[in-house]
Amino acid sequence: IVHALLVAGGGGGAGADGGGGGGGGYLCSPSIAVPGPFPVTVGGGGAGGPAFPGQTVGGTSGNNSVIGCTSAIGGGGGGLSAPCAPSPLGTGSPGGSGGGGGRSNPSLGFPGGCGTAGQGNDGGAGLTDGASFGSGGGGGGAGSAGGDAVPAKAGDGGNGSSASPLSSSTLAGGGGGAKSCGAPGGAAGPGGGGGGGGNPDGPHPSGGSAPGQSGETGDTNTGGGGGGSFTTSVGAAGGSGIVIVKELNKASGVWNLKSQL
16 A cells, blocks of 8 residues: 555647647555555646647647556646637536636637546636737636636636645646737746746736736646647646655655656
8 A cells, every 4th residue: 555646747738829738647646555566657748739829739648647446637727719719619627627718709718627526626718808818817726716817917726735644746737828918928836837828028927927928838758738829839838747656654665656647
């Protein structure tokens, strides 16, 4: 019997003013029976969505992390923002934590994706604040939901979690959403999420790599969601997850398992 912490891969952020990726599912199981050799899979992060023009999908959801029959669910991808985005593409994808929603015209914006109970939280909603401008919502994190977009700023990513006694690191934070015009993208959620990109003419985005460019990728082995990106930039990828296993009642039985992308 082992005590295990499973963090799945984070979801990818959407391009073209889209939502941030959700953090990977964060699952601490105090008692998993392993009578013999058992399979372990560490989930990779999801890919970012394509840029405008030609975007057809939002961010890709992350991959599950698995020990035997126990699974942490990959983070949901960020929802696509576009004037003519059909609803299934604009809504953030469900996952361990849900991806942030995109913006749409003429409606206000799409909702974030749902998180998985016991593993993460919902993504924030996108917003349209003008005829052709808007923002993506923040991806949900293991510790809190993603922020909704507001007129002056894209949604922030949800906080990650450090609740497990097996790791003091904050893991599985959400990615920030992207802002289309004149204001910063959403900030990364603590725990590896990437910050959203902003408009080239606006301020430097909070957490983003540079004005008008892609949001930052989720850090490796954190399960952080990737940031959404400005119109002409590809969304950022989510970070790979991690699995930590400790044999019960044996202090020497602790192993960090390398990610398998």
